[in-house]
Amino acid sequence: MVKPMNIHASSVQDPTSCRFRAGAKTLWMILCLSLLAGHIVFFTWHTDRAAQAFNRSTVPPDTIAGVPEPRFFLETDSYAWLAHTRDLMNSGDWRLRWTFMDNAPYGREMHWSHLLLWTLRGMATAIIAGTGWPVARAIELAGVWVMPLFQFLFLCMTFLAIVRKMGLLPAAGFVFAWLTYGSVAIAFFPLKPDHHAFQLFFLWASFACLQFGGMGWVHMAGPSADASSAFWLNLPAVPERRAARRWFIASGVFGGLALWVGATVWLIGLAILAIAMLPALPVFHSPKKSETYDPALWRLWAAAGCLVALLCYLLEYAPHHLAMRLEVNHPLYWISWIGVALGLEQLARLRRPIALNVPLVARLLIPGLLALTLPLAVLLGPDSWHHMYDPFLKRLHARYIIEFLPSSLIREGNWRSFLATFRFFAAALPWVGILLFLRRIRTPQSQRLLFTAFLFASLFFVAGMVQQRWGFSLAAALVWLTLLLLTTVFKPSENFSPPLSRLFGGLLLALILLDGLSSDRSRLRLENNISETRALPESWIANNLKKRNALQWGLAAGTNRWRFAGMAPEVPLLYYYSGIPSVASYYWENAAGWRAEASMLADVSPDAEEALAIARDRGLTHLVSVVHSSYPELYYFVATGIHDPRFAALHTLDGRLTYAPFTNRPPWTAIDEPLSKIGQDGYIFKTPSGYAKERLRYQVFSIQIQD
Secondary structure, three states: OOOOOOOOOHOOOHHHHHHHHHHHHHHHHHHHHHHHHHHHHHHHHHHHHHHHHHHHHHEEOOOOOOOOOOOOOOOOOHHHHHHHHHHHHOOOOOOOEEEEOOOOOOOOOOOOOHHHHHHHHHHHHHHHHHEEEEEEEHHHHHHHHHHHHHHHHHHHHHHHHHHHOOOOHHHHHHHHHHHHOHHEEEEEEEOOOHHHHHHHHHHHHHHHHHHHHHEEEEOOOOOOHHHHHHOOOOOOOOOOOHHHHHHHHHHHHHHHHHHHHHHHHHHHHHHHHHHHHHHHHHOOOOOOOOEEEEOOOOHHHHHHHHHHHHHHHHHHOOOOOOOOOOOOHHHHHHHHHHHHHHHHHHHOOOOOOOOOOOHHHHHHHHHHHHHHHHHHHHHHOOHHHHHHHHHHHHHHHHOOHHHOOOHHHHHHOHHHHHHHHHHHHHHHHHHHHHHHHHHOHHHHHHHHHHHHHHHHHHHHHHHHEEEHHHHHHHHHHHHHHHHHHHHHHHHOOOOOOHHHHHHHHHHHHHHHHHHHHHHHHHHHHHHHHOOOOOOOOHHHHHHHHHHHHHHHHHHHOOOOOOOOOOOOOHHHHHHHHHHHOOOOOOOHHHHHHHHHHHHOOOOOOOOOOHHHOOOOOOOOOOOEOOOOOOOOHHHHHHHHHOOHHHHHHHHHHHHHHHHHOOOOOOOOEOOOOHHHHHHHOOEEEEEEOOOEEEEEEEEEEEEEEOO
């Protein structure tokens, strides 16, 4: 007798109920994305409002009567991006490959990627069409909103991806962290348009997509857990083969974009990413019937990335600029990437016990040599292939470029500064390390996710200690590691978590939420105080005054073709507001400018004959010094490699032009009284308690060359 099938009522899916739950999920997602957009728009408006109010607090509010006061920005590189955008628009071309901002009068190559430039140009063009504003004013407004625009696009894309793989709560938590955690959010600050946010996001997204793609592991038996994952909270499950391919392609696309916007950053990031993937290889895991490893995914990953890099390379350089410039996206990077991918593929084919033999060594040697193509070309190729060999730039980077200096934790043992920078997210690194060491993580997928993320963050920790430039990537890696840790702790099906772990997890989550809310509140309070000039941040004052100074110098220049030297740190700002070009600047493409200006200002001969020859050859009209500054030390070290501040102050040309009364200066220089007065005039700010006065310290000398 055939018994009837026992079907539980709970197993029957009510179509109406399913539609209701799907609708509810959609509403939750729309709500989260609306809050994301609202947060970005409100804070961008609030910051710009504070900056405009701060502009108006200066007496008089307009530097040039009858002309609306331009906006100011808080990063030197921001002015370079805006100046390049303006020059691009004025040229009528669609690419800018040469700039006259520095290395006057010759100019130099410009190798920055055009992603930000094209976006700024498109936004400025739309603003001009809608308002009729002049180009400069439209570019400034675009400059305020361009990074928040990318912040919304990136976080919207990430939110949808994390919802799909991990659930709504992790997605919302990730977006909250990137909005409120200063070490990440500052990359998208409205007054700091720059490419660091692109490098930060593309590199992290490439790693996250590999994790979502199973890191090479694919689901074999039955439906993937992705299909029935919990909406609220879940760990990324091992995907089916087709889904894994899509995620690996996405990772390659983000990697190709990362190579486009920052080749050196991607090269180091590629090495870190590849090393971080090693713990997920089959040789370290016992096989399961439901899972298998697909080594061919790494070929797909590299193919997608190299194709995107090729398209970006052609967009930037074809057909007339295909030179051996290894500081930027170049075919040799693609060969190295292919080598890394083939190496991971071969390592993925290893099984225990490993028998070291000639065929195995050959299979690993070929990918290794391909991976080393780019590093070997840089190390062994001609100096012209990469500017890392230029002695002037090497000395400049070694001591005076902050992003290339070691972390304060290394230089000073300053743990307080480190913890203030990386906040409560830093706790995830030792916590996950302890869990891995004690083998408290049960499931293979959880082990792979946490181990690879832990290694990813640890390697960026090491990189960040060596050079501060990796702080952004370390912060993003710590946020991701924290998210995976808390999801593992609170996921209902993870049975490894004792009550104590969930207690600590809840405490960490509460601290992160409170810290994020406090950060938003502090930002609002500070900007409100700035609007009413109850607070005068030093960086805001300095950039506001430097802007006004450059505007007045530009007005004084009129139609004269002035060329300055001695303004290396402020070259983009000066050029953007006044149109006056300079010689040295803090950009690797300008090695020739640094050689000329450092040699000139480090001249120790009584009449500075070498400096005069350089000034005559380049047609320079003015030298600028910052009174009682340390710039003589900088120029002397960059020119000679000798760090002797006292000697530089007493004997170099820049030292004699920096310390009053300037009586020991060469006879071919004369104090330019009108420009010096502008450079040292006091600026008055209206405050609730009265007036505050600030001044700059620029001393200007005219160059008098007799034929």
